[in-house]
Amino acid sequence: MKPEYSKELLAEMWKKLNLAREFETRVQWLFSMGLVHGTTHLGIGEEATVIDHAVEYGKASKNPSVDDVFDDVYA
Numbered sequence: 906m907k908p909e910y911s912k913e914l915l916a917e918m919w920k921k922l923n924l925a926r927e928f929e930t931r932v933q934w935l936f937s938m939g940l941v942h943g944t945t946h947l948g949i950g951e952e953a954t955v956i957d958h959a960v961e962y963g964k965a966s967k968n969p970s971v972d973d974v975f976d977d978v979y980a
Contacts, residue, residue, distance in 0.1 A: 910960075914960070918956050918960065921952075921956050921959070922952045922953060922956055925948070925952040925955060925956070926949065926952055929947050929948055929949045929952070930949070932945060932947060933945070933947055933949070
């Protein structure tokens with residue numbers, strides 16, 4: 906089966922996956938320290954879903970970058 910994604914896009918996706926996990930981990934730490942008031946819903950383990958949606962959105966909008974959707978979610 907021929908790969909659907911370029912190596913550059915896969916590298917960008919991997920970078921975003923790790924960035925998303927780091928963000929979620931920091932939010933969890935802040936919450937555990939009592940620095941986030943109320944409650945949180947973490948997406949740890951669900952990062953690939955956001956990245957996949959970002960890639961598919963990029964295809965639909967003729968923009969192969971993952972940044973559009975990713976930045977909206979993690980802004």
